[in-house]
Every structure is written in structure tokens, then in C-alpha cells.
Amino acid sequence: MEKIRVQICTGTTCFVMGGADLLLLEEVAVERWGKWGVTIEKFEQRVEIAGLPCSDACRQKDKKPPFAFINDELISEATIDSLLEKLEPLFFSEEEKSSMGRL
Amino acid sequence: MKQASCVVDVDWAQFYKKNQRIGGDVFLSSRDSDKTRVVCTLSDGLGSGVKANVLASMTANMAQKLSFSPLQVIKSSQIIMDTLPVCKERKISYATFTIAQMLLDSPNVVKTRLIEYDNPDSFLFDGGEMVEFKRQTISLKRKRGEKHEQVKYSELNLRDGHRLIMMSDGVTQAGIGTRSHPLGWRHGPLGDFIRKTLSRDDQICSRDLARIIIREARNLDRGEPGDDITCAVITVRKPRDLVLASGPPFHKESDRELVEQVMNFNGRKIVSGGTTAQIFSRELERKITVDLRNWDREIPPCSKMEGLDLVTEGMLTLNRAAVELENRVPVEEIKSASVRKFVELILQSDRILFLVGTKINEAHQDPNIPAEIGIRRSIIHRIRKVLEKTYMKETELSYL
Ligand code: FES
Numbered sequence: 198m199e200k201i202r203v204q205i206c207t208g209t210t211c212f213v214m215g216g217a218d219l220l221l222l223e224e225v226a227v228e229r230w231g232k233w234g235v236t237i238e239k240f241e242q243r244v245e246i247a248g249l250p251c252s253d254a255c256r257q258k259d260k261k262p263p264f265a266f267i268n269d270e271l272i273s274e275a276t277i278d279s280l281l282e283k284l285e286p287l288f289f290s291e292e293e294k295s296s297m298g299r300l
Numbered sequence: 301m302k303q304a305s306c307v308v309d310v311d312w313a314q315f316y317k318k319n320q321r322i323g324g325d326v327f328l329s330s331r332d333s334d335k336t337r338v339v340c341t342l343s344d345g346l347g348s349g350v351k352a353n354v355l356a357s358m359t360a361n362m363a364q365k366l367s368f369s370p371l372q373v374i375k376s377s378q379i380i381m382d383t384l385p386v387c388k389e390r391k392i393s394y395a396t397f398t399i400a401q402m403l404l405d406s407p408n409v410v411k412t413r414l415i416e417y418d419n420p421d422s423f424l425f426d427g428g429e430m431v432e433f434k435r436q437t438i439s440l441k442r443k444r445g446e447k448h449e450q451v452k453y454s455e456l457n458l459r460d461g462h463r464l465i466m467m468s469d470g471v472t473q474a475g476i477g478t479r480s481h482p483l484g485w486r487h488g489p490l491g492d493f494i495r496k497t498l499s500r501d502d503q504i505c506s507r508d509l510a511r512i513i514i515r516e517a518r519n520l521d522r523g524e525p526g527d528d529i530t531c532a533v534i535t536v537r538k539p540r541d542l543v544l545a546s547g548p549p550f551h552k553e554s555d556r557e558l559v560e561q562v563m564n565f566n567g568r569k570i571v572s573g574g575t576t577a578q579i580f581s582r583e584l585e586r587k588i589t590v591d592l593r594n595w596d597r598e599i600p601p602c603s604k605m606e607g608l609d610l611v612t613e614g615m616l617t618l619n620r621a622a623v624e625l626e627n628r629v630p631v632e633e634i635k636s637a638s639v640r641k642f643v644e645l646i647l648q649s650d651r652i653l654f655l656v657g658t659k660i661n662e663a664h665q666d667p668n669i670p671a672e673i674g675i676r677r678s679i680i681h682r683i684r685k686v687l688e689k690t691y692m693k694e695t696e697l698s699y700l
């Protein structure tokens with residue numbers, strides 16, 4: 198399976214506007230999804246987190262930092278919650294979803 | 301940057317006597333405004349604590365001031381000795397001193413005058429070899445004193461690879477009274493220790509050498525020094541240059557010029573700032589990789605790009621670096637990994653060229669962002685100031 202790519206902007210604007218917290222994504226994911234058997238190893242098998250220098254998105258008036266990408270989708274005003282929400286359906290396979298009684 | 305003559309890298313390290321929060325050893329170092337003269341003084345005040353500190357500071361300050369005046373060294377020494385009080389019971393002077401006056405106006409030689417009064421003899425090394433030199437003994441008599449005091453005077457021509465090492469007697473007497481060193485470390489074995497250290501790494505910077513020496517002295521004292529321990533190292537070498545590019549140029553057409561100037565620079569290279577890094581990435585067609593292994597909540601992680609020694613985020617990193625430098629925080633105690641690398645590279649260099657782009661970063665106009673992080677120029681100004689004043693670096697600034 199292809200890894201899900203999460204890129205988090207670590208530029209100044211994003212960082213001070215909450216991007217610093219986004220770097221805790223993996224920790225929080227493991228904490229929340231632990232009940233479904235998600236460990237750090239498992240998380241890292243499926244997700245690749247990378248930092249991104251300022252992509253100039255913060256210059257655009259209509260979008261708000263902090264920014265992140267999940268695969269190629271730009272997410273503005275990203276929070277750990279909003280990232281996990283987007284990540285969840287991509288992360289778990291169909292069987293896992295049904296056995297978790299979700300969806 | 302112009303072709304430079306040799307530079308002097310001056311740094312020191314110190315431990316106070318156990319249970320003392322203030323030391324009786326003082327080391328001062330400064331250079332004059334046209335940067336052709338450097339003067340260093342190490343003074344050891346009799347006793348310890350505040351009183352000793354005041355005396356040593358007074359001595360060192362006086363030595364520094366007088367050294368920049370056109371007075372003869374002997375005359376200066378005389379003035380210091382006349383001014384210093386003498387201990388009534390012991391009839392010895394309250395503070396000792398070692399002064400090195402260095403002249404940096406000829407291309408390959410640093411003309412140095414060394415004045416030593418009652419401190420252990422300084423060492424001169426050339427690479428890993430100890431060099432003996434002639435000392436002239438000058439007898440001075442205090443105005444109010446009855447006995448003559450011996451001041452040693454020497455003239456040295458220091459070149460690339462030379463080091464002058466001065467210390468207080470806390471170093472040579474370290475470990476005194478212990479079974480392994482009943483008489484203390486002593487001058488000879490200390491010299492051997494320095495030789496061995498230099499034979500392992502003759503490129504070591506002054507700061508590290510000074511630290512290795514005082515750490516060993518403290519070990520001999522079993523971590524509880526019986527006296528203040530101070531060691532200062534002066535290293536003469538070819539300058540190491542570093543360029544720091546921060547901020548996008550005012551005109552976009554200058555982007556190329558900025559990149560070329562940095563890449564053609566003969567020395568180390570740091571780029572600070574996301575947008576600036578993007579310019580390099582675009583012009584050079586090289587990837588920026590953010591290093592997510594080390595980061596903390598306050599300072600964004602640094603990145604890597606082929607051909608550059610370090611790529612950091614801009615304002616937060618620079619601002620923190622300025623604060624750490626101003627507080628003289630030892631490199632290894634700097635918490636943020638990116639700031640630590642930044643400060644380390646800078647402190648390993650002698651001459652730093654700042655290339656500062658003046659384009660205003662619209663993102664930082666955002667009212668939600670703390671105002672102080674937006675002021676690139678003022679932060680760079682602070683960094684330059686502390687580097688010149690406290691760390692005796694040469695800096696140059698150019699706006700793009
Ligand atoms: S700082 Fe994140 S896009 Fe500019």
C-alpha cells in the first residue's frame with residue numbers, strides 16, 4: 198500500500214500560528230487510535246510525515262495558516278483534529294473500519 | 301570579503317573556587333575600533349570572593365585601558381602597580397596580571413607584547429610544539445612599596461598556527477595536596493598535557509582548548525577547586541569565513557545574484573528564512589529537506605540543502621540565536637537543535653558576512669503575528685553587535 202504523505206509547513210508564519218503543534222500529529226494519533234491497535238510502528242508503516250519550508254501559501258489573503266498537505270490536498274487552518282479527521286478514512290482499511298464498527 | 305591577514309581567536313574558560321559564586325580571577329579581552337589591536341588581560345585577585353573580584357577587575361580594566369593608550373608597556377605596568385593596594389601582612393600585591401597586546405596590521409605576523417606579573421608563565425605553541433621564548437625581567441618599584449617587583453616582558457611574532465595560553469595559578473596548582481599531585485598539577489606536566497591535546501587536534505578552537513584544560517584541572521581537584529581556575533587561549537590563524545543569507549532581495553531580479561554570491565563564497569554558508577531557502581532551491585534546482593528529528597515547540601526545525609552548511613527558518617531562529625549569544629549561553633546548553641547548530645557554525649568562524657534581503661515579508665504583516673519577529677534588520681543588527689563586542693568576530697553587512 199502506498200504511504201499517506203502528510204506534509205506540515207514549518208515556516209515562520211505557520212509555525213507561530215499553530216504549526217508547531219501539528220508536529221505532534223504522530224503522538225496524538227497513536228494516543229487516540231491506540232484503542233484500535235495503532236502503534237507508532239504501525240503508524241509509521243502507513244504514514245510519512247515530513248516538514249515543508251514556507252510554500253508562500255501564507256501570502257495568499259484568502260487562505261489561513263497553518264498549512265499542511267495530506268497527499269496533495271492543501272489544508273488551511275490545520276489542527277491536529279482536522280488532520281486526524283482527514284487521515285482516518287485513508288488510514289484504516291475497509292475491514293478495519295467495519296470491525297471497528299465505524300462507517 | 302577582502303583577503304585578510306591572520307586573525308586572533310581569543311576565548312577563555314573558568315571555574316570558581318568551590319562555594320564561591322563570584323571569582324577572584326578576571327579575564328578581559330577587547331579590540332580597538334579599527335580592529336588592528338587586540339588586548340587581553342588575565343588578572344587574579346588575592347583571596348577569593350567579592351573583594352578579590354573587585355581587585356582583579358580593577359587591574360584588568362586598567363590594563364585594558366592603558367594598553368590602548370600610547371604609553372609604553374613598562375610605564376603602564378608601573379601605573380597599575382602603583383595604583384593597586386598591597387596586602388599589609390604579606391607585602392604582596394593584591395592582584396597579579398598577564399597582558400597580551402597584539403598588533404594586527406601586517407599581513408602575516410601578529411606582533412605581540414606579553415607582560416607577565418606573578419601569574420604562572422604563559423605557554424607558546426606552534427602547532428603541536430611548545431616554543432620557548434626569551435623573557436626580559438624588568439624590575440619595578442612601587443611608589444609606596446619598599447621592595448622591587450619583577451615583571452616579565454617579551455616580544456613575540458605570532459604567525460598562523462601559534463597559540464598563546466595564559467592561566468591563573470588555580471590551574472597549575474590544581475589537585476594540590478592530593479595523593480597523585482601533592483604539589484599540584486605544576487607547570488611542566490600542564491605543558492605536556494597541552495602538547496598531547498594539541499597533537500590530537502591542532503585545529504582545535506581556543507574555546508575548546510581552554511575548556512579541556514580547566515576541566516582537567518577541576519578533575520585533579522576532584523570537582524571541588526580550592527582556588528579559581530581560569531585559562532585563556534589566543535590562537536592565531538587564517539580566518540574562517542562564513543556567509544549568512546537571510547531575507548529575499550528587494551528586487552526579484554537580484555535573486556540570482558544573491559544565490560551566486562553565496563555559492564561562490566569561500567567559506568561556510570547558512571541560509572536563514574523559508575522564502576530565502578526557496579529562492580536557493582529554485583535557482584539551484586535542489587531540494588530542501590526539513591529535518592524533523594529535532595525540533596521544539598518554540599523554534600522550527602532546520603533543513604538541509606546540498607551545498608549549504610545549514611538552512612534554518614528565519615525570524616524565530618535568528619531571534620533566539622541573538623538571545624543565546626547575548627546571554628553567552630554555552631553552545632551545548634542551547635536547547636533548540638537548529639539554534640545550536642546555527643550558533644556553533646557562527647562561533648567557529650572569524651569573519652561573518654551578512655547578506656540581508658530587504659523585501660518586506662507580507663505574511664509577517666499579519667496582525668496575529670508578534671511584531672518583533674518581523675524585524676529582520678534589527679535582529680541581524682543585534683547578532684552583529686554581540687558577535688563583534690562579546691565574541692570579537694569581524695562582521696560585514698550588505699543589503700540586497
Ligand atoms: S509559513 Fe507556511 S506557508 Fe508560509
